[in-house]
Amino acid sequence: MKLRPKDHAEQVALFRAQLLGPVLHAELSRGELLAELRVVAQKRFVPPGADTSRTYSVPTLLRWRRAYLAEGLAGLRPVSRRLGDALALSDEQRDLLLEIRRQHPAVPANVVLDTLEGDGRLDRGTITAQTLRRLYRHEQLPRRPKAKAGRPAGERRRWEAAYAGDLWHADVCHGPTLVVDGRRLPVRVHALLDDKSRYIVALRVFGHEREVAMLELLVEAIRLYGAPRRLFLDNGATYSGEALATACGRLGIELIHAKAYDPQARGKMERWWRTMRQGCMDHMGPQPSLHAVGVRLTAFVAERYHHAAHAGLLGRSPAKAWAERRCVALAGDDLDAALTVRETRRVRTDCTVSVGNLDWELAEAFLAGHKVTVCRTLSDPQRAPWIEHDGQDYQLRPVDPVANGMRKRKKPAPGVDAVDFDPATVLLDRALRRRGGAR
Numbered sequence: 309m310k311l312r313p314k315d316h317a318e319q320v321a322l323f324r325a326q327l328l329g330p331v332l333h334a335e336l337s338r339g340e341l342l343a344e345l346r347v348v349a350q351k352r353f354v355p356p357g358a359d360t361s362r363t364y365s366v367p368t369l370l371r372w373r374r375a376y377l378a379e380g381l382a383g384l385r386p387v388s389r390r391l392g393d394a395l396a397l398s399d400e401q402r403d404l405l406l407e408i409r410r411q412h413p414a415v416p417a418n419v420v421l422d423t424l425e426g427d428g429r430l431d432r433g434t435i436t437a438q439t440l441r442r443l444y445r446h447e448q449l450p451r452r453p454k455a456k457a458g459r460p461a462g463e464r465r466r467w468e469a470a471y472a473g474d475l476w477h478a479d480v481c482h483g484p485t486l487v488v489d490g491r492r493l494p495v496r497v498h499a500l501l502d503d504k505s506r507y508i509v510a511l512r513v514f515g516h517e518r519e520v521a522m523l524e525l526l527v528e529a530i531r532l533y534g535a536p537r538r539l540f541l542d543n544g545a546t547y548s549g550e551a552l553a554t555a556c557g558r559l560g561i562e563l564i565h566a567k568a569y570d571p572q573a574r575g576k577m578e579r580w581w582r583t584m585r586q587g588c589m590d591h592m593g594p595q596p597s598l599h600a601v602g603v604r605l606t607a608f609v610a611e612r613y614h615h616a617a618h619a620g621l622l623g624r625s626p627a628k629a630w631a632e633r634r635c636v637a638l639a640g641d642d643l644d645a646a647l648t649v650r651e652t653r654r655v656r657t658d659c660t661v662s663v664g665n666l667d668w669e670l671a672e673a674f675l676a677g678h679k680v681t682v683c684r685t686l687s688d689p690q691r692a693p694w695i696e697h698d699g700q701d702y703q704l705r706p707v708d709p710v711a712n713g714m715r716k717r718k719k720p721a722p723g724v725d726a727v728d729f730d731p732a733t734v735l736l737d738r739a740l741r742r743r744g745g746a747r
Contacts, residue, residue, distance in 0.1 A: 321384035407619035473633035505629030534635030558646035
């Protein structure tokens with residue numbers, strides 16, 4: 309029985325060790341080591357299993373020596389290339405291809421490649437469809453064709469809107485609490501996401517999650533892009549109020565609320581929140597204000613997220629998909645009318661009325677004591693409220709007690725037709741007449 313290498317890999321490792329020879333253990337300076345290896349690099353060797361001789365470069369010999377010093381003979385064993393490695397891909401390209409298959413398991417490999425190459429996300433010829441299929445099999449991501457009609461009851465299916473601008477998602481994310489001047493301030497990130505393109509239509513940071521924040525966000529998005537056909541919301545108080553339902557009804561926007569206790573139905577929004585946290589919020593550090601948080605998140609969305617390849621879009625960016633949007637254009641007057649809030653108030657005797665915890669006054673004194681309809685529009689929080697009464701509009705202005713106190717009031721001069729009415733003078737004249745008669 310002869311002593312032989314147990315396999316081809318050990319035979320190659322022994323060959324490499326013999327080729328390096330004395331430089332494996334010799335204590336040489338950097339210059340001496342390189343000189344020895346240059347001599348070896350000029351010779352030709354026949355590797356195990358080969359029919360022709362070849363040379364080996366100095367960097368290759370250096371790599372072998374480091375591997376031997378670190379792991380011994382095992383470090384010189386060749387590493388076989390596994391099927392499905394797709395070595396021509398970068399880590400980012402590999403992750404993108406795998407995520408596309410996870411989100412679109414029914415799409416063939418050649419369609420995935422054609423889409424990415426056509427969009428410029430992958431150079432043509434980088435890998436073949438067959439290599440991509442091997443990669444998917446190696447990662448245990450085989451293709452799963454779409455099921456036909458008659459699927460089991462309760463089965464969940466992937467869905468998306470017909471076009472960009474058709475359906476928007478709205479949600480709130482809780483950020484890390486800020487400490488400003490010793491006071492704790494909650495961070496609530498409100499966002500609107502387009503379903504088809506995954507584009508962030510609007511994003512703002514508030515210290516609360518009341519309904520008014522959602523309305524401000526919606527107004528901002530509609531002024532920029534127009535209105536969607538539908539809004540997909542959860543069942544929280546932020547999205548269940550009468551004001552939002554009224555405004556969307558007037559604008560022709562259908563409200564859709566997800567089923568309770570079904571977080572998977574909001575998966576696209578949850579995926580966006582994870583991207584925002586991993587890409588920006590988790591690395592932001594302490595901030596001095598809500599505004600500082602907002603501008604950083606907005607910069608992340610505009611400069612990175614909107615232009616990055618998205619697996620849910622087969623490698624396209626949200627900005628490119630959003631460019632094909634079809635939103636409903638609305639005039640400014642229509643938006644103001646749809647978001648006009650009306651309440652009944654009684655005008656005080658000093659011609660003032662309370663609106664939004666503030667006192668307002670009107671110049672029309674004849675309305676004092678009357679019940680009137682006070683109006684304000686949520687589309688423009690800076691616009692002053694007004695009064696609707698008997699088909700007329702009357703503008704309100706903030707009460708200024710100091711200015712009112714300094715205003716000079718002139719007594720109206722009696723005219724030709726002025727009524728003579730002075731009870732005190734009449735009583736005085738009567739008393740004088742009685743005294744004169746007594747004498």
